[in-house]
Amino acid sequence: xxxxxxxxxxxxxxxxxxxxxxxxxxxxxxxxxxxxxxxxxxxxxxxxxxxxxxxxxxxxxxxxxxxxxxxxxxxxxxxxxxxxxxxxxxxxxxxxxxxxxxxxxxxxxxxxxxxxxxxxxxxxxxxxxxxxxxxxxxxxxxxxxxxxxxxxxxxxxxxxxxxxxxxxxxxxxxxxxxxxxxxxxxxxxxxxxxxxxxxxxxxxxxxxxxxxxxxxxxxxxxxxxxxxxxxxxxxxxxxxxxxxxxxxxxxxxxxxxxxxxxxxxxxxxxxxxxxxxxxxxxxxxxxxxxxxxxxxxxxxxxxxxxxxxxxxxxxxxxxxxxxxxxxxxxxxxxxxxxxxxxxxxxxxxxxxxxxx
Ligand code: GTP
Numbered sequence: 001x002x003x004x005x006x007x008x009x010x011x012x013x014x015x016x017x018x019x020x021x022x023x024x025x026x027x028x029x030x031x032x033x034x035x036x037x038x039x040x041x042x043x044x045x046x047x048x049x050x051x052x053x054x055x056x057x058x059x060x061x062x063x064x065x066x067x068x069x070x071x072x073x074x075x076x077x078x079x080x081x082x083x084x085x086x087x088x089x090x091x092x093x094x095x096x097x098x099x100x101x102x103x104x105x106x107x108x109x110x111x112x113x114x115x116x117x118x119x120x121x122x123x124x125x126x127x128x129x130x131x132x133x134x135x136x137x138x139x140x141x142x143x144x145x146x147x148x149x150x151x152x153x154x155x156x157x158x159x160x161x162x163x164x165x166x167x168x169x170x171x172x173x174x175x176x177x178x179x180x181x182x183x184x185x186x187x188x189x190x191x192x193x194x195x196x197x198x199x200x201x202x203x204x205x206x207x208x209x210x211x212x213x214x215x216x217x218x219x220x221x222x223x224x225x226x227x228x229x230x231x232x233x234x235x236x237x238x239x240x241x242x243x244x245x246x247x248x249x250x251x252x253x254x255x256x257x258x259x260x261x262x263x264x265x266x267x268x269x270x271x272x273x274x275x276x277x278x279x280x281x282x283x284x285x286x287x288x289x290x291x292x293x294x295x296x297x298x299x300x301x302x303x304x305x306x307x308x309x310x311x312x313x314x315x316x317x318x319x320x321x322x323x324x325x326x327x328x329x330x331x332x333x334x335x336x337x338x339x340x341x342x343x344x345x346x347x348x349x350x351x352x353x354x355x356x
Contacts, residue, residue, distance in 0.1 A: 001100065001117065002098070002100040002103070002310045003101040003102070003103060004049075004050045004051075004100060004103070004107050005024070005034065005050075006103065007024040007034060007053045007087055007105040008052050008079055008083075008125060009023060013220050014219075014221065015156055015333075016333060016335030016351055018055075019035070019353060020056075021056070021314060021336070022056040023105065024037075027217055027239065028219070028232070028265050029166040029229070029247075029267050032134035034060065035064075039070065041101070041182070042311065042316040049073065051068065052078075052089075052092055053079070055082075055272075055324040057076065071315070077091060077095075082188060083188050084188035085191040086194060087188045089180060099120070099166065099177065102173040105217070106171075109170065110214045110215040110216075111172055111212060112214075116130060119146040120174045125208040126204065126207060127196075127208070128174045128210050129143060129172075129207060129209055129210065130169075130212065131167040131172040131210070131276075132153040132170045132212065132213070134164045137163045137166050137168050138158060139168065142155040142156070142164055142167065143209055143218040149208045149210070150206045150208060151209050153198070154192065154196055155198050155296045156193065168264055171270070179195070182259055194349065215236055216230065223251070226296070229279065233278075241261075246261075247281075248264075249267060249268040250264045252264075252266075253276065255272060257273070257288070258276055258277055259277035262277035265283045265284035266285075267284050268282050268285065268287070268288045270287075270288045271288060271291075271292070273290045274288040274305075275295065276288060277294075278295060279296040279297075280294045280295055280297055280299075281341070282296070283301035283302070285302040286303045287304045288305045289307040290308070292306065292308060293310045293312065294312075300317050301319070302318055303317075303320050303321070305326075309325060309327070310327045310328070310330070312329040312330075314330075314332040314334070316328065317335050317337075318337070320339070320340070323339065323340055325342055326344045326345070327345045328340060329346065331348065331349040332351070335352060335354060338353055338354050
């Protein structure tokens, strides 16, 4: 079985984080998210992976190379202009030789890929779509199906009180190769908006819905990216973390500074009078000064938080510096190498980036 992981999106909603780091390389507990996805594929027995990329592709190709370090064979296909979620598949058609998985590169889920393969084989459809139930489907693509799982309709982002179902497209598909025959070549095509609706309208072999109660989150927005870490710390999304404090640098940080749960990268320097946690992730080489507080936040590599600064429910990209006494809170996102001046107060989804 092969897999195509879609990694070509610009990740505009995660800016400024994605100005330097493509969304699939954004770390989850200090490991690029795409690496976690690729490891999951390997565990499910899938080792032939195609990555259609286009936005900052070198960050991906230089990290994974040919995939052999992960026991995979990875092929990259670079789009000069974005082809959309189905156009990207058509563009790799020559490398696909049978049924294949398609994964959105920004979905964190505990979905059992082998169970999905079994379901697909049993049903014998042209494709199987993973669905999950959400409380509010209005921000998602709703998928309507009959009692046998046969997909009948797609309803994109319906008003909340008009949603026909609470089951949404969770961004993992298992498709037969013939789906590629139905995608026009040479132009951008969206799989959700064009290809799947056309397959239903065509009335041929059905698409089936595989609805599960797995953990699922789309990491595409800062708030979701932060929440996902909370869910991992709380064990709602199982990633096998040690309880309390985990990470390669955990033992080297003064115990007086840690409020569990926390995850600490290697080479961090944390002052004994700092507070790290609860729900804090420090990347590698971070420096946390006296009386500084980092709670409910994600710091990437080589971030400096100076004396008395507070970082609370915020994301700080690599090499950024938070000046003494500054407050970075309420969903603020600080870009790579940005400096927040001493005493600055950032609230309500503030964004700070170095000018380019
Ligand atoms: P936003 O700009 O914030 O909407 O993010 P995005 O560009 O990543 O778009 P979206 O979240 O809708 O994309 C879903 C998945 O498809 C992500 O894994 C993207 O990397 C991927 N993707 C989106 N558009 C393209 C494309 O044109 N080509 C390829 N190869 N992948 C794409």
